[in-house]
Amino acid sequence: MGGKQSKQQDEVTSNPSIPTHTASAIPGTKSEESKCPMHQPDGSYSWDWKQLFKAAEVHGPQGKKPLSKEQQEQSKQAQAAPTNPETQSEESKCPMHQPDGSYSWDWRQLFKAAEVHGPQGKKPLSKEQQEQSKHPKSSSDPVQHDTSRAPPSQSESGCPVHPEYNVYSQPIDKTNQMPKGVKTQLPVASQKSELSTNRVSSSIPKGGGSDEQNTWTYPSPQQFYNALTRKGKLGNDTSEEDMESVVALHNNMNEKTWAQVVEWERQTYDESATPKLLKFQGRPTDLSPKAILKHYLLGHPLPFDRHDWTVLRSNGMTVRYVIDYYYDETRGKDMVEDEKLPDLNDHNASPTLLVDVRPALDGPDQLLSRAVRMPYKVWNKETTFTPLPLKGTPEMATQVQESIDVWKMIQESTKPSSQKQGMDGTTIADISESEAKEIAQSFARVLKKCRKAQKKVDSCGSEEECMRASMDLTMCMGPDLCPVQHKTLLKTLGDDDDVRIEAALSTLSECVMYREERRQVAKTQHPSIF
Numbered sequence: 001m002g003g004k005q006s007k008q009q010d011e012v013t014s015n016p017s018i019p020t021h022t023a024s025a026i027p028g029t030k031s032e033e034s035k036c037p038m039h040q041p042d043g044s045y046s047w048d049w050k051q052l053f054k055a056a057e058v059h060g061p062q063g064k065k066p067l068s069k070e071q072q073e074q075s076k077q078a079q080a081a082p083t084n085p086e087t088q089s090e091e092s093k094c095p096m097h098q099p100d101g102s103y104s105w106d107w108r109q110l111f112k113a114a115e116v117h118g119p120q121g122k123k124p125l126s127k128e129q130q131e132q133s134k135h136p137k138s139s140s141d142p143v144q145h146d147t148s149r150a151p152p153s154q155s156e157s158g159c160p161v162h163p164e165y166n167v168y169s170q171p172i173d174k175t176n177q178m179p180k181g182v183k184t185q186l187p188v189a190s191q192k193s194e195l196s197t198n199r200v201s202s203s204i205p206k207g208g209g210s211d212e213q214n215t216w217t218y219p220s221p222q223q224f225y226n227a228l229t230r231k232g233k234l235g236n237d238t239s240e241e242d243m244e245s246v247v248a249l250h251n252n253m254n255e256k257t258w259a260q261v262v263e264w265e266r267q268t269y270d271e272s273a274t275p276k277l278l279k280f281q282g283r284p285t286d287l288s289p290k291a292i293l294k295h296y297l298l299g300h301p302l303p304f305d306r307h308d309w310t311v312l313r314s315n316g317m318t319v320r321y322v323i324d325y326y327y328d329e330t331r332g333k334d335m336v337e338d339e340k341l342p343d344l345n346d347h348n349a350s351p352t353l354l355v356d357v358r359p360a361l362d363g364p365d366q367l368l369s370r371a372v373r374m375p376y377k378v379w380n381k382e383t384t385f386t387p388l389p390l391k392g393t394p395e396m397a398t399q400v401q402e403s404i405d406v407w408k409m410i411q412e413s414t415k416p417s418s419q420k421q422g423m424d425g426t427t428i429a430d431i432s433e434s435e436a437k438e439i440a441q442s443f444a445r446v447l448k449k450c451r452k453a454q455k456k457v458d459s460c461g462s463e464e465e466c467m468r469a470s471m472d473l474t475m476c477m478g479p480d481l482c483p484v485q486h487k488t489l490l491k492t493l494g495d496d497d498d499v500r501i502e503a504a505l506s507t508l509s510e511c512v513m514y515r516e517e518r519r520q521v522a523k524t525q526h527p528s529i530f
Helices: 002-014 020-025 049-053 069-080 107-111 127-134 221-230 240-268 289-296 364-379 400-413 433-449 451-459 463-481 483-492 498-525
Strands: 201-205 215-217 276-282 305-312 318-327 353-359
Touching: 201 240, 201 276, 221 240, 240 305, 240 318, 240 353, 240 364, 289 318, 353 364, 433 451, 433 463, 433 498, 451 463, 463 483, 463 498, 483 498
Parallel strands: none
Antiparallel strands: 201 215, 276 305, 305 318, 318 353
């Protein structure tokens, strides 16, 4: 039998016409494929599914059969022995590769914390080595390396569970609690009057930050105006002079809304709850299911705005609240005309603005709170919360059509405008004849004043020379065409902040170009004036 097998092997090795896979199928022959643990002597491949429930076995080098316990013990001793890194091959850098040439993997590593590996994929560092890597010894290298741009370690970064947002759900810079970008407090290109940049702190605790006492800060009138411009919500009935009162109403409404959110949390979750506002999002174009039900089935007016607020509880859980804002002009009949702005914490101010606050139906607990807990508290007079009726009053029924018109206007405001857009996204509407005359006269004065600067632009040669000439022309036209933007630039020059100065200069250039665009539109619509 042995002679027959030896003769069979000799025939295979001496006959190049026999394919490799045929040779490997001959019992008793050895090929590269036979080193596979799944390869059977008859040339087939099989796998015992029961191996999935057995402890991981240490395999020999190049996929040989499992090592014996004695061989595994010798492998561990060889692994513990010191090795010379210079003599290690590229293959030995694999974390699964053992000193004896075998490969092993402990499946329990899947359930362990991630380990810090050495350079070039070497085996995991020991705890002592990991500690040394975090606090390296000082080097005698005379070259000073710049580490200011190196990413902070996990312990230094102190990343909170939740990021911080501004009132428009944009990530903010934690150093100044401002949206990223310096232009948020600079006048836009189309702006004609100066707006305040003062911000008011709210009483609403802010979630996601490390400071327990941190509260939300409301946007300044300038920021609010910039946001309306960016979203294309500046209509003919919205002027720059209205921003102070608009922001005051906005802040007052948020305070009233938060008071109702806190009441919901304390009545349906925990009496001593101290929730925080993580973020909130305006969704004016989306009707909530409750608003749809109230309007189409019960004839209630449509809301003029909707917000979704994400509240952070003390246990780390988040709850989404849906808020619909309604307007009832009949509630203001008995009001005395008062030009004073509403106080921030006056919950009785602006009775014509109604707030419908409730947790979103994102789970069974929220459903139980809305269907059972809060109604019981209201019925038992254990809460100051007063829900809005599902069906509006007879007076509100007369305002249904007006609410529909407002809703349609909101929908139209989100569609791309067919009118010409300015540099800052402002729509350049039709220009009246009187406006065209004013534009023509102002440009005539400016071009006469800046004649020399204009000649430099027309005769410049190199790119650098043209850029400088163009900037000189912009600075010459700025005081007449864009006084607000020019004044802001002069203020920033004393701040010694290159980024802010560059942003202010960019805003001034955009304003001059915007005025030029308006001049072109006026010239097209009223050619006889020009």
